[in-house]
Every structure is written in structure tokens, then in C-alpha cells.
Amino acid sequence: MTNSTLKKIFLSKAGIAALILRVPVGLILAAHGAQKLFGWFGGNGLAGTAGWMSSIGIEPGYLMAILAGSAEFFGGLALVLGLLTRPAAVVAAFTMIVAIFSVHISNGLFASNNGYEYALTLLVVLVSLAIQGGGSLSLDNQLAKK
Secondary structure, three states, rough: OOHHHHHEEEEEEEEHHHHHHHHHHHHHHHHHHHHHOOOHHHOOHHHHHHHHHHHHHOOOHHHHHHHHHHHHHHHHHHHOOOOOOEEEEEEHHHHHHHHHHHHHHHHOOOHHHHHOOHHHHHHHHHHHHHHHHOOOHHHHHHHHHH
């Protein structure tokens, strides 16, 4: 990877609004990932998440639980820090697309019916961050300047 390519990944001309999007969404994603991976915050942990994923046809359940949980947990932490914001946002956005179409779409829009509105909201924020990057107050921007 050339220095120019790395600079494109890291550099962001976005302002403080990216920080306002990154931190709460990153914390939310990290918390959901922690539920899946570690059973924190009332989650089912890896075994429970794997069993549930298998039960809805997402196979192999254990691997998919690790991938989804890691995308959310580690991607969320990366967003909070503004480190590798674009790649983390893309991976987390893909995870939201899978969640929308494998779990929520058949329930309609509203979250009160386990619909896709919440996952869609996260997806929109993640796509925005993938496009604009981490913003002026991110580790990415500090790395791009070096």
C-alpha cells in the first residue's frame, strides 16, 4: 500500500460533527459486540449468540457470532478513538446490512416490532463515517499528518 493510499484512508476534512457521530455510535456498537462476545450488559455471550445465529440459519453460527461480535466490539472501539475509522465503519455497516436483511426486515420498519429502523439508523451513520472519515479530532487525522 502506498503512502498516498494510506493518506486517503486516514485523512479527513470533516470537522467536529464526525466526532459527534463517532463516539456515541462507537460506544453503542462496542456494547452490542460485548453482549455477543462476552455476555456483558445482559448479553448471551459467544455460545448463546452462536446458537441463536444457527437457529435463524446464519451458519456456521460460532464463526458468524465471532465475526459479528468482533465487527461491533472492535469496530466500535475504533470509531470511538477515530482510528481506522473508514475501514471500521465499512465492516460495521456490512454487519448492519446483514442484521437488517436476516433478522429485522420481515418485521417492518419500527423497532417496537423488532423492525429495522435502529439498524438502518446505525447503517446511515456508518456509511457517513466511511465517506467522510473520522474528522479533525481523530487519531486517523493525526496519523495522516505524519
